[in-house]
Amino acid sequence: MRNYLAGAALGTVLAMTPYGLALADTPKDTLVMAFAIDDIISLDPGEAFEISTGEYTGNTYDRLVAFDIKDVSKLRGTLAESWTVSDDALTYTFKMRKGVKFVSGNPVTAEDAAFSLQRAVILNKSPAFILTQFGLTPDNVKDKVKAVDAETLVFQVDKPYAPSFVLNCLTATVASVVDKVEVLKHEKNGDLGNEWLKTNYAGSGAYALRQWKPGESLSLVANENYWGEKPKLKRVLIRQVKESASQQLLLEKGDVDIARNLEADQLKTAKGNANLHLVSAPKGTVWYVGLNQKNQYLQKPEVRKALKYLVDYDGIANVIMAGRATKHQTFLPNGFLGASNETPYSLDVAKAKDLLKQAGLENGFKATIDTRNVTMTTQIAQSLQSTFAQAGVQLEIIPGDGKQVLTKYRARNHDITMFQWGADYQDPHTNAETFASNPDNSDEGKVKTLAWRNAWDIPDLTKTTAANLMERDAAKRAAVYQDLQKTILENSPFIIMFQETEVAVARKNVKNLVLGPSFDTNLYAGVSKD
């Protein structure tokens, strides 16, 4: 009745106004997206380290090398035309592509590439470790990374790392090449243009930044100087829409071309809508449950194993996550070098009870689980609660805001927690380092890997993980990662459950939307509209 009244009132008002028939279509040359982009903190590729900023820099900046999104083990040159690795595996020499220009019109030279890498190391922001792990420091980086001439860049590392590892790291956002001349024009107090680049742009990618209104929108415009195939659409408009139901309405109505954050039930509805189609890609993100080894029950190997049998993997993947994840139990997501597809665990209450009995806990025990209070995570936690209970393990769910749960986790004050882990760069080491390495398990430990956060002391695995970084034979390197995955699967305090699938829903007329395996390979350049 209330709606009827409001409708009647509005109806009279609106009948007098000229917008009775709103234009439902988005502009022909523009891709309009509804996307929760409120995680953007800085647009400076030397600092950007969030999901949305990864996508932004992937479309607006180029790196020296890039991986093939269909087969990540294949690398190709982008701003570098070719490269060589010295026999001692300490020196990498890149030959720059000729005739490439920044959006400013300045030529892209080895000088820019050297400056960009030096800059990222000197700024030393969150993602800098991807480069500093090669022994680069703000003090030595100008000697280690330099332009020999306009076309030749030399990059020196401190140890003979696996070349695949080094090159994979150079595909990351932090290794994006910025326009040295343009950036230095805006330098303030020796900040290497960081303050300016946080909200501005100086790159050579397919699209250039038009403007960023925090909390509102991000708009891109095709880069006229782009060296590769020119983008099909002139503009890309990303509108910040946090609420998925609102995204759904905008999409169904045709006010946006693509919705990026629809939830499971909305995806189901979208599948049945002839005007829409779904595009999905497995991402390098795994969902896992962490068991704190400081807890007297959880530190028992039998308990860790029992809990792995108390998860309804298929039910959660098919019903709760419906299309947004696949069952995956090893720490390397599919698509990474050496990734294993083994899934030995399924819901088996009898087995779990047996294991609990061996641990002397046939009557079960009580524990808490910290989860972020978002719909899907809460639903998964509830599923765990019910399956754990079948073997007598009473789970109390403590919901909290993301940062709050994370703070507690980083202080190792949880019993059990559930989180996602996304790869930082497209190399297996990023996950091996966090799941299978813990250099200092003391409370003062500075390297807060996931193993550390769950107080899992593993000196041997830590050594293996570090040693494998030097394995120059890719096949051998992959074999060691497979062994590590087996060990983690067997013994670890991690119940790895799913690999995330990213799903975007687009209007029927949107063609060639490609989502890559990482967040910085969701590329807009090939997208067209009928």
Add this chain to the structure above:
Amino acid sequence: MTERAEQGGPETASPSRSGARQASPGRVRLKRAGLLLLRTFGSLAVTFLGLLIITFLIGRVLPIDPVLAAVGDRAPADVYDRVYHEMGLHLPLYQQFFDYVVKIFQGDFGTSVLTSRPVLDDIVRVFPATLELATIATILGVLLGVPMGVLAAVHRGRWPDHCVRVLGLFGYSLPVFWLGLVGLLLFYMKLDWVGGPGRLDAAMEDFFEPVTGLILVDALLQGDMEVFWNAVSHITLPAALLAYFSLAYIARMTRSFMLEQLAQEYVLTARVKGVSEARVIWRHALGNVMVPLITVIALSYAHLLEGSVLTETVFAWPGLGSYITSSLLNADMNAVLGGTIIVGGVFIGINLLSDLLYRLFDPRARR
């Protein structure tokens, strides 16, 4: 209205007139006004300080690591430590607070870690969106709510009264989030009467250069009627929704104030004297009700100016509510404190304004 106008007039002219006729009462009055001003500012300062201290403390006892918002989860230890020191978190609490207050007096609200921009810039950007929405909602709420409350009081116990009561009840009990979505589904999706989430259509928004940030005003200033009507279509639904909630409150309060007045003897006297019923209700009774009603309206307006998080979320409205909330959830304390100061300032400002209007409308308050 005439009687009020007569009483309102001398108020502004009084210092000179009374000063000319009898010097001493004028001076007393001036002195009293000065004292009042001083007292007002004194209590303002204390309120602000209290507000600051409490917000600051809440921010520091939240179980959220503020460095996380700035550097993210993956930052290596040295980066984390550096930012921890840069944010001054190693200092004792009182010193952090002192430094903060000193900076505020220098007009520096600090930088938000979530947007990498000065907090003041952020607020200047998000506040107009909220202001525009709240103002329209309040105008609608008053224009509809007051007559409805009057009608309900006059027809007490009969159908208009019941209608208003039921309407009010819905207003109190329906979740705004749900109502917003249903509204969008009906008026945006099915009927195509209003614009969808956002302040303008996406393509239009990208090209529109705001001046004041109040899009309706900006569009009129720039003479761009296409943008204006588009903005109207987008603001209609969220404004109507918020108006509904404030209307429910205003109507209920108007009703109870009116009932009280209608039971007074002067109403009986007026009726006996043969004054028309319309005049009795709309002039005499409502005139007297205006005084407490102003406080009610002002409070409801101030409340809307805080920004409604849920409405802003459903309608993708980049306002103050979502700004402060997301800042709070990330322990982005500069932004939270900045936002709180603004909201507090608005509250205090509106209270002062309603005090002023109160004096204007109520002859007794002027003595």
